[in-house]
Amino acid sequence: VTPAGAERRVRVEPASAPAYDVRIGAGILRRLAGDLPELLGAAPGRVFVALDAGVPGAFSAPLLDGIRAGGAEVSCWTIDPTERVKSLETLGVLLEKIAASRLERREPVIAVGGGIVGDIAGYAAASYRRGVPVIQCPTTLLAAVDASVGGKTGVNLSIPGDAGGSDLLKNMAGAFHQPVAVVADVLAFASLPDRELRAGLAECVKHGTIAGDWGDPDLFAWTRRTAAAVLARDEAALIECVERNVGVKARVVAADERERSDTGGRALLNMGHTYAHAMETLDGVGASGPDGPLEPPLLHGEAVGLGLIAAAACSRAMGRVGDDDVASVRDAVNACGLPTAVSGLPGDDALVARMAHDKKASGGRLRLTLLRSLGRGELISGPPLEAVSAGWSAIRA
Numbered sequence: 001v002t003p004a005g006a007e008r009r010v011r012v013e014p015a016s017a018p019a020y021d022v023r024i025g026a027g028i029l030r031r032l033a034g035d036l037p038e039l040l041g042a043a044p045g046r047v048f049v050a051l052d053a054g055v056p057g058a059f060s061a062p063l064l065d066g067i068r069a070g071g072a073e074v075s076c077w078t079i080d081p082t083e084r085v086k087s088l089e090t091l092g093v094l095l096e097k098i099a100a101s102r103l104e105r106r107e108p109v110i111a112v113g114g115g116i117v118g119d120i121a122g123y124a125a126a127s128y129r130r131g132v133p134v135i136q137c138p139t140t141l142l143a144a145v146d147a148s149v150g151g152k153t154g155v156n157l158s159i160p161g162d163a164g165g166s167d168l169l170k171n172m173a174g175a176f177h178q179p180v181a182v183v184a185d186v187l188a189f190a191s192l193p194d195r196e197l198r199a200g201l202a203e204c205v206k207h208g209t210i211a212g213d214w215g216d217p218d219l220f221a222w223t224r225r226t227a228a229a230v231l232a233r234d235e236a237a238l239i240e241c242v243e244r245n246v247g248v249k250a251r252v253v254a255a256d257e258r259e260r261s262d263t264g265g266r267a268l269l270n271m272g273h274t275y276a277h278a279m280e281t282l283d284g285v286g287a288s289g290p291d292g293p294l295e296p297p298l299l300h301g302e303a304v305g306l307g308l309i310a311a312a313a314c315s316r317a318m319g320r321v322g323d324d325d326v327a328s329v330r331d332a333v334n335a336c337g338l339p340t341a342v343s344g345l346p347g348d349d350a351l352v353a354r355m356a357h358d359k360k361a362s363g364g365r366l367r368l369t370l371l372r373s374l375g376r377g378e379l380i381s382g383p384p385l386e387a388v389s390a391g392w393s394a395i396r397a
């Protein structure tokens, strides 16, 4: 059990940017104001805060008050995040708000919110004056264990779709921009809807499926055992969950910051994601959670949970793991309160075509992160289409 207010730190050491700490604890966000001079090398005159509209004012106010008390001028910009709002248009609005605040080169953008706010504020910080410091303060479990760490930032692009309307290309424009610090205050999760908390656990199961090669071979089993405590918002469980998952991500990022490794590295973090991306932006797909049918659209984490089962079944079809391993992944996803089957999917051909469009495809060849064994991942180029289809069959309702 962590003593009240104590803070854990996980160091991230990217190859091309200064090392930084992910600070994890309960009630630690308010301390960030006092640490800004140390983190930035000087007390900032101005600070730009990008705020997620879902975050209660009572959670962010002590940070804003603390920064003002330290003598800095604070400009705040709030957005209600959706994948459609995570756009170039919104980025443009944000950049001009930052410019209007007269933020200078060494002054920070602080993102307080889920992954959408973190990604878009991070991208704005990467491009404003060709780069100002960003501090990520994740307020969803998904952002704490994944999106806020590792420096990927970006927005979605929208292009005309084959069937009319527009297709959303997720994270298709962006930049690598490592934060100078990440502050993951687990008290943020008190207000997070249950459905969002479950979605965050999907990325923890994902980390568990590869963690055997990244210093935490027990993570998959631990996540399965501890999911109920995390969902009950047990403070110690939340802190350990964030710490262990960030530990895995930090080690992967240190080994392959820019996702250049052909043998795995950062691409391993895409386990389940090529399947997830192919289904999460489809209209008409449906799934159920522990409380009955889920209101569409599927959340990213829900699609990732399904994608993990599909990736395991695809690995099984290639003879890489056994039926019991697929069952274990399905069981872990289920224990997180996430859907394990999805209805309304189009035929396999259409789905495989969507997967090949995913930016993880290389030279038109589908590349999939699959299981080598449960707990170890591997990047596979050109998996047999029957195996890819077996993945889809495993999750069709």
Ligand SMILES: NC(=O)c1ccc[n+]([C@@H]2O[C@H](COP(=O)([O-])OP(=O)(O)OC[C@H]3O[C@@H](n4cnc5c(N)ncnc54)[C@H](O)[C@@H]3O)[C@@H](O)[C@H]2O)c1
Binding pocket: 052, 053, 054, 055, 056, 080, 081, 082, 083, 086, 113, 114, 115, 116, 117, 119, 139, 140, 141, 142, 143, 146, 147, 148, 149, 150, 151, 152, 153, 170, 171, 188, 189, 190, 191, 192, 193, 196, 199, 300, 301
């Ligand atoms: N950069 C990366 O490496 C990376 C990794 C994984 C995911 N992502 C991106 O992250 C995004 C998903 O992030 P997400 O799951 O955090 O979703 P999100 O940003 O959409 O937030 C989910 C919802 O929770 C609300 N919310 C946030 N914090 C809250 C709080 N404390 N209390 C109550 N409500 C709160 C938000 O307003 C939103 O409605 C996707 O766009 C994905 O592409 C990026």
